Amino acid sequence: MTDHAVTVEPTAWPEAARRSGTIRRALTNLIRFARRKPFGAVGAVIILALLVMAVFAEWIAPYSYDQQIPGARLRPPGREFLLGTDNVSRDIWSRIVYGARVSVTVSFATVFLGNVLAAAVGITSGYFRGRYDIAVQRVVDAWQSFPYLVIILSLLAVMGPGMLNVILSLSILVAAAASRVIRSATLSVVENQYIEAARALGAGHPRIMLRHILPNVMATIVVITTIGLGGIILTESALSFLGYGVPPPHPSWGSMLSGSGRTYMYLAPWMAVWPGVAISLVVFAFNMLGDALRDVLDPRLRGARGGAAPH
Amino acid sequence: MLRRYFLKRLLVAIPSLVIASVIVFSLVRLIPGDVVVLMMEENQYADDLEAMRAKLGLNRPIYVQYFDWVGRALVGDLGESLYTRRPVAQELLTRVPVSLELGTTAIFFAILLGVPIGIVSAVRQDTARDYVARGGAILGLSIPGFWLGTLAVVLPAIYFKWSPSIQFTKLTDDPWGHVAQFILPGLLLGIGSAASIMRLTRTQLLEVLRQDYVRTAWSKGMGERMVVLKHSLKNSLIPVVTVLGIQIAQVLSGTVIFESIFGLPGMGRFLFNAITERDYPVIQGINLVVVTTVVGVNLVVDFVYAYLDPRIRF
Numbered sequence: 001m002t003d004h005a006v007t008v009e010p011t012a013w014p015e016a017a018r019r020s021g022t023i024r025r026a027l028t029n030l031i032r033f034a035r036r037k038p039f040g041a042v043g044a045v046i047i048l049a050l051l052v053m054a055v056f057a058e059w060i061a062p063y064s065y066d067q068q069i070p071g072a073r074l075r076p077p078g079r080e081f082l083l084g085t086d087n088v089s090r091d092i093w094s095r096i097v098y099g100a101r102v103s104v105t106v107s108f109a110t111v112f113l114g115n116v117l118a119a120a121v122g123i124t125s126g127y128f129r130g131r132y133d134i135a136v137q138r139v140v141d142a143w144q145s146f147p148y149l150v151i152i153l154s155l156l157a158v159m160g161p162g163m164l165n166v167i168l169s170l171s172i173l174v175a176a177a178a179s180r181v182i183r184s185a186t187l188s189v190v191e192n193q194y195i196e197a198a199r200a201l202g203a204g205h206p207r208i209m210l211r212h213i214l215p216n217v218m219a220t221i222v223v224i225t226t227i228g229l230g231g232i233i234l235t236e237s238a239l240s241f242l243g244y245g246v247p248p249p250h251p252s253w254g255s256m257l258s259g260s261g262r263t264y265m266y267l268a269p270w271m272a273v274w275p276g277v278a279i280s281l282v283v284f285a286f287n288m289l290g291d292a293l294r295d296v297l298d299p300r301l302r303g304a305r306g307g308a309a310p311h
Numbered sequence: 312m313l314r315r316y317f318l319k320r321l322l323v324a325i326p327s328l329v330i331a332s333v334i335v336f337s338l339v340r341l342i343p344g345d346v347v348v349l350m351m352e353e354n355q356y357a358d359d360l361e362a363m364r365a366k367l368g369l370n371r372p373i374y375v376q377y378f379d380w381v382g383r384a385l386v387g388d389l390g391e392s393l394y395t396r397r398p399v400a401q402e403l404l405t406r407v408p409v410s411l412e413l414g415t416t417a418i419f420f421a422i423l424l425g426v427p428i429g430i431v432s433a434v435r436q437d438t439a440r441d442y443v444a445r446g447g448a449i450l451g452l453s454i455p456g457f458w459l460g461t462l463a464v465v466l467p468a469i470y471f472k473w474s475p476s477i478q479f480t481k482l483t484d485d486p487w488g489h490v491a492q493f494i495l496p497g498l499l500l501g502i503g504s505a506a507s508i509m510r511l512t513r514t515q516l517l518e519v520l521r522q523d524y525v526r527t528a529w530s531k532g533m534g535e536r537m538v539v540l541k542h543s544l545k546n547s548l549i550p551v552v553t554v555l556g557i558q559i560a561q562v563l564s565g566t567v568i569f570e571s572i573f574g575l576p577g578m579g580r581f582l583f584n585a586i587t588e589r590d591y592p593v594i595q596g597i598n599l600v601v602v603t604t605v606v607g608v609n610l611v612v613d614f615v616y617a618y619l620d621p622r623i624r625f
Binding site: 039138139141142143144145146147148149150151153154155156157158159230234237238241242244254257258262265266269272273275276279280281283284287288291 | 560583
């Protein structure tokens with residue numbers, strides 16, 4: 001028994017030490033990042049707040065998103081209702097808190113799906129090159145020739161509105177754009193000698209792509225993901241504004257600015273103001289963080305894109 | 312050399328356009344069967360399922376459908392609206408100019424704002440003005456256009472008792488009123504593009520300002536105005552031309568929203584209505600026109616780029 005404990009101790013201890021060292025290093029890196037890129041850090045804080053709102057909406061929001069509070073129709077912002085109430089007596093602050101959940105779900109699911117697809121297409125395209133690459137690039141070209149709102153609305157016209165369909169159609173669009181960037185990153189990674197070495201050691205194509213190329217284009221993926229998230233939130237809100245996004249009564253920031261509420265905005269301008277502030281603030285945060293991450297992780301991408309898609 | 316480059320670009324653009332047309336064509340074929348039933352019952356587009364499918368051209372072999380559609384499109388026949396029964400091409404003839412005017416106004420404002428602010432930002436790098444401009448640009452990329460449009464309609468109505476007219480004024484009725492109605496939506500639509508153009512102008516100019524020939528210009532004792540505007544700007548604006556191609560697609564997306572908010576009878580609003588009415592021939596027609604426009608504009612942009620910068624022809 002004692003022998004056993006003695007043999008376990010020395011292996012367990014360095015393990016714990018190593019872990020705490022990693023955490024400390026991560027913290028130091030974080031602080032260094034915040035010092036070098038204060039705007040990026042502000043963006044990160046706003047995004048953190050968004051995530052907290054999305055996850056803990058039930059605890060943060062004073063009312064439910066569809067709760068109609070008797071006698072509280074079109075109240076201006078004040079002590080009782082932080083951001084006022086709308087034309088069917090719902091608390092706007094609560095709806096914005098729950099709306100964060102919609103934005104986060106749609107944007108993270110889209111960016112995940114889109115980037116997995118983009119990585120698969122981009123890495124294989126940049127790795128194999130040749131005819132396959134040319135064919136894939138022409139298809140990507142074709143997709144990118146469509147104005148994003150035109151093609152997504154058309155897709156949704158066929159598939160019908162709804163959160164899942166919004167996510168699916170948006171992720172195809174995200175994938176097309178992202179695969180371009182990942183492909184060009186792959187093209188330069190493939191030139192490295194360690195790829196040749198791996199090949200000489202007998203590694204197969206899947207192994208080279210997964211173990212040697214993917215980790216090396218990860219920085220690029222992180223940057224385009226962060227900038228992409230803002231763009232997706234904007235597009236989702238535009239779709240919801242047009243009535244083809246997440247269906248009511250789920251509160252999407254975009255749909256809060258449209259529908260029957262629009263006629264009441266002249267009486268209650270706060271209905272028109274706050275959802276837009278929420279969208280702008282969050283997208284602003286993602287853009288700032290994305291910019292900062294790009295400068296730190298992958299300066300090559302500078303100027304590659306004008307930032308998130310507007311509107 | 313220039314001609315070879317043109318041919319090469321053309322050879323890239325054509326397959327893209329063909330693939331895009333296949334995408335547009337496939338869209339309608341993705342309609343679930345129950346939607347066809349819905350179109351028949353809800354919108355009363357046909358008496359029975361067979362007639363409905365015939366109307367959509369779904370009752371023939373798929374390749375016949377495609378070539379028939381492309382063949383007709385090439386001679387300007389985009390089919391007929393299920394809703395109004397009018398030829399799609401005829402309807403587009405009156406609507407495309409409206410979107411074109413809106414888009415041109417937007418790009419005009421985008422360049423008018425983006426280029427000068429980008430220049431000031433680069434020349435005064437890391438000053439307060441630069442930070443304000445850069446922050447403003449990120450903000451411009453972050454604010455949703457439909458929100459700006461909404462505020463522009465709602466807020467002045469409350470505080471100044473004024474609101475932009477949502478009644479369309481024809482050029483022939485009132486030329487000034489016609490142009491004026493595009494100013495506000497065009498400006499708002501152009502903000503996102505202005506931000507992109509500002510950022511690109513800034514980074515490009517910064518790069519050029521570090522070049523040797525610019526240092527030579529400085530050391531010859533030239534004034535700032537001369538160095539920046541005469542020597543550096545031209546070279547830094549070349550890549551900005553390419554971004555215009557991307558902005559065309561952005562702006563066309565924006566027309567869907569701005570035409571709806573400001574009551575402009577353009578192509579974007581036509582598309583939006585068609586989607587609401589499940590008017591698939593119209594959706595198909597607009598998509599084809601839009602994608603051809605984007606590919607065409609990008610081709611022109613590439614040619615202009617090659618003309619301005621001989622280096623890229625090689």
